[in-house]
Each structure stands twice: as structure tokens, then as C-alpha cells.
């Protein structure tokens with residue numbers, strides 16, 4: 001294994017998990033994730049950082065996918081420790097390994113920035129949601145200020161290589177609306193004490209339209 005693939009397989013996922021555990025990010029998770037209810041599916045569940053925020057009284061079942069098998073071991077261990085029946089599998093959002101209409105809630109935090117094909121992933125999320133189902137999203141992405149956005153464009157090619165394919169310039173709310181979701185924003189803004197290029201956050205509820 002070359003140094004680059006060793007970094008990608010072992011170091012990068014742990015660094016990304018560390019970055020995603022900082023206090024202000026955990027605060028935003030704590031405002032969103034407890035809204036999950038019914039049969040819950042977490043896309044890009046990583047090592048299970050969100051699990052501490054689910055409300056046992058609201059969640060009837062838990063499933064998750066992530067392409068990083070090493071991280072999934074942590075996610076499974078957290079779920080077992082909570083006594084959850086769970087289906088945590090290796091997989092990608094472009095081809096979600098669950099049947100149509102299975103979930104009440106899809107939770108997607110800091111994942112749309114990293115997938116290969118966000119449009120395909122959003123269409124897969126709609127497929128696996130029940131009618132009336134909700135997607136809870138918390139993502140970083142394209143900043144509304146032109147000067148910040150220009151810096152995002154400049155830095156993104158280098159950032160992507162260091163941060164596991166994470167993009168800085170992906171739109172969030174508009175991408176969800178473009179995919180046909182009805183979006184209820186719950187918050188947005190730059191994360192304090194974070195470089196603005198990586199600090200623009202949007203979170204909220206996206207409903208499968210027509211439900």
C-alpha cells in the first residue's frame with residue numbers, strides 16, 4: 001500500500017472524525033438529530049458520532065451505511081452499546097442497499113460534501129423515504145459571500161485531496177429544492193472560530209414533496 005492510500009484508509013477518516021467532533025459542530029448535531037423518529041437511516045454514518053443524540057423513545061429502528069469499513073466498526077460498537085437492533089452496512093449513497101419506501105427519517109450530516117454524485121444520492125434518499133418521510137440535513141458548503149466563494153473555488157482541489165473527497169463549493173438548500181424536496185430551514189451561518197471557506201453551514205428538514 002502506497003503512502004497516499006495508507007493515509008486515505010487509516011489517517012484521513014480519523015482526522016475527519018476529529019474535525020467533525022468539535023464543540024460547535026456537536027452543538028448543531030444536538031439541535032437536529034433528536035428530531036429523528038420512526039425507522040431511521042443515516043447516510044454516511046461514519047464512526048457513529050450522531051448516535052448519542054437520538055432519542056430512544058422516538059427511534060424504532062436504526063440503519064446506516066458508509067463506504068469506510070474501518071469507521072463502521074466504531075458505529076456498530078456504539079449501536080451495540082446502546083442495545084439497538086441495527087443494520088449498519090458498507091455502502092454508498094449513490095446506490096443505497098435498502099428497498100424503496102423503507103424509512104421515516106433519513107439523517108445526513110456532513111456527507112453530501114463528500115459523495116461522488118450528489119444528485120444521484122438525493123434521488124436515492126427520496127427513493128428510500130416513505131411518503132411523508134423527512135430528511136434531516138446538516139451540511140457545510142457554498143458560502144453566500146462572493147469573496148468567500150472565490151476562495152472556496154481556489155482551495156477546493158487541494159482540500160479534496162487532503163479531506164477524503166470533501167468539496168467546499170456544493171450548494172445545500174438549493175440542491176435539495178432542485179432535487180424536489182420541500183425544505184424547512186432550521187438554521188444557517190458561519191461556524192464560529194472556523195475558516196469561512198469551510199464554515200458555511202445550513203441545517204433543516206427536507207420533506208419528500210407530494211406527500
Ligand SMILES: C[S@@+](CC[C@H](N)C(=O)[O-])C[C@H]1O[C@@H](n2cnc3c(N)ncnc32)[C@H](O)[C@@H]1O
Nearest residue numbers: 020044046049068092093109110111114115116
Ligand atoms: C465528513 S464525514 C461525516 C461523517 C458523519 N456523517 C458525521 O456527521 O460525522 C463524511 C462521511 O461520508 C462518507 N462518504 C463518502 N462518500 C460517500 C458516499 N458515496 N456515500 C455515503 N457516504 C460517503 C465518508 O466515509 C465519511 O464517513
